[in-house]
Amino acid sequence: MxxxxxxxxxxxxxxxGTSTVAANRRKQMDPNQKLEKxxxxxxxxxxxxxxxxxxxxxxxxxxxxxxxxxxPDCPIxxxxxxxxxxxxxxxxxxxxxxxxxxxxxCHPYQRTYTECYRFRGxxxxxxxGRQIVECRERDLEKYSKELVETELLDPARTGIRGATVHxxxxxxxxxxxxxxxxxxxxxxxxxxxxxxxxxxxxxxxxAVAVGKPLDEKWLKAHTTIFHSLGGSAYRDDQEYIEYVxxxxxxxxxxxxxxxEA
Amino acid sequence: xxxxxxxxxxxxxxxxxxPDTVEQLLNRLVQIGxxxxxxxxxxxxxxxxPYGPARGKPNPHPDRKVIHVGxxxxxxxxQVGAVILELEDESYIPAxxxxxxxxxxxxxxxxxxxxxxxxxxxPTVSDYAKYGPDADREILGLVxxxxxxxxxxxxxxx
Numbered sequence: 184m185x186x187x188x189x190x191x192x193x194x195x196x197x198x199x200g201t202s203t204v205a206a207n208r209r210k211q212m213d214p215n216q217k218l219e220k221x222x223x224x225x226x227x228x229x230x231x232x233x234x235x236x237x238x239x240x241x242x243x244x245x246x247x248x249x250x251x252x253x254x255p256d257c258p259i260x261x262x263x264x265x266x267x268x269x270x271x272x273x274x275x276x277x278x279x280x281x282x283x284x285x286x287x288x289c290h291p292y293q294r295t296y297t298e299c300y301r302f303r304g305x306x307x308x309x310x311x312g313r314q315i316v317e318c319r320e321r322d323l324e325k326y327s328k329e330l331v332e333t334e335l336l337d338p339a340r341t342g343i344r345g346a347t348v349h350x351x352x353x354x355x356x357x358x359x360x361x362x363x364x365x366x367x368x369x370x371x372x373x374x375x376x377x378x379x380x381x382x383x384x385x386x387x388x389x390a391v392a393v394g395k396p397l398d399e400k401w402l403k404a405h406t407t408i409f410h411s412l413g414g415s416a417y418r419d420d421q422e423y424i425e426y427v428x429x430x431x432x433x434x435x436x437x438x439x440x441x442x443e444a
Numbered sequence: 445x446x447x448x449x450x451x452x453x454x455x456x457x458x459x460x461x462x463p464d465t466v467e468q469l470l471n472r473l474v475q476i477g478x479x480x481x482x483x484x485x486x487x488x489x490x491x492x493x494p495y496g497p498a499r500g501k502p503n504p505h506p507d508r509k510v511i512h513v514g515x516x517x518x519x520x521x522x523q524v525g526a527v528i529l530e531l532e533d534e535s536y537i538p539a540x541x542x543x544x545x546x547x548x549x550x551x552x553x554x555x556x557x558x559x560x561x562x563x564x565x566x567p568t569v570s571d572y573a574k575y576g577p578d579a580d581r582e583i584l585g586l587v588x589x590x591x592x593x594x595x596x597x598x599x600x601x602x
Contacts (some may be wrong), residue, residue: 354460383496
């Protein structure tokens with residue numbers, strides 16, 4: 184995990200805003216703040232949900248380990264320490280999330296910011312309804328575990344979906360689950376959500392339990408989504424608006440060499 | 445699509461409905477009678493995975509069920525989010541509102557009955573181009589007229 188260096192020229196603020204939503208966003212982005220652990224998921228469970236390799240199988244490689252191959256004389260390679268996955272030449276693999284607009288604890292842009300601050304060697308892709316992060320397989324499993332186990336995920340309102348992600352902007356189902364055409368995760372009679380398919384929709388040999396859905400009160404207190412109906416409205420956060428308007432003005436005027444008064 | 449203008453209502457719930465709730469609601473509506481056409485709308489639940497690496501594989505979904513409405517079995521193909529009804533006349537609307545209130549009384553979310561025009565009243569040029577002049581006007585605008593398997597006909601009690 185990254186840590187902010189103490190000798191940096193400025194102290195990162197992570198984001199503007201005075202609302203709880205803004206505070207939650209800052210908390211998730213700040214690598215010095217530990218994310219609350221909400222559930223226990225084993226390494227094997229993660230491998231099953233990801234569906235990239237069979238549990239226990241060796242990591243397929245895309246190139247020989249760095250120690251075995253000749254590296255060109257490159258100053259950047261001397262500065263950057265390779266991650267474990269890069270060192271052993273793993274393939275690039277992905278995990279993708281869909282977050283419901285009904286107070287999910289995280290959302291695509293937030294995930295990308297969070298991951299960029301917290302993880303190394305990643306390539307996130309942000310879309311309106313889903314967010315994908317690609318990296319070396321070994322690193323991916325480590326990062327995925329953190330993304331699944333911590334407060335970034337709610338079993339009902341966050342979906343781990345590699346394909347057929349549709350559902351983030353839809354009404355919830357009667358039992359509070361986000362709509363999923365492939366029904367990868369099922370809410371059991373005992374109130375525990377289990378993944379019965381991997382992220383691309385192939386049935387799993389055994390169900391993977393990811394715990395109970397978090398209650399409405401917790402979600403509203405921990406969400407990073409502004410919501411004018413039932414949550415805290417974006418317009419009520421004056422500081423946030425001011426900041427976004429400033430950025431918007433500056434980038435609009437950028438071509439005219441802006442000077443702030 | 446008929447000459448006369450029949451009143452239409454739409455029943456919209458705040459959550460997507462489980463098949464057993466749909467069954468309960470529809471059976472209650474069928475009892476009231478006066479329904480000419482009914483359409484269940486919502487998100488499609490395909491029988492096979494439509495795209496992605498697992499494309500073409502079977503897609504078992506617990507909500508893609510056969511429900512029993514009136515005297516007929518109905519295969520649900522969507523996760524029901526709204527029910528659109530076309531009625532004989534407006535006198536049935538209060539009874540429908542009552543039935544909806546009754547079904548949703550025990551639920552922790554609301555459901556609204558809206559009045560308006562919810563079914564297509566005239567085929568568009570695109571419809572003509574896609575389906576030709578002989579498309580079934582009864583179902584045009586509700587489902588794809590080329591779809592195999594026609595509507596489920598539930599006999600009335602008249």
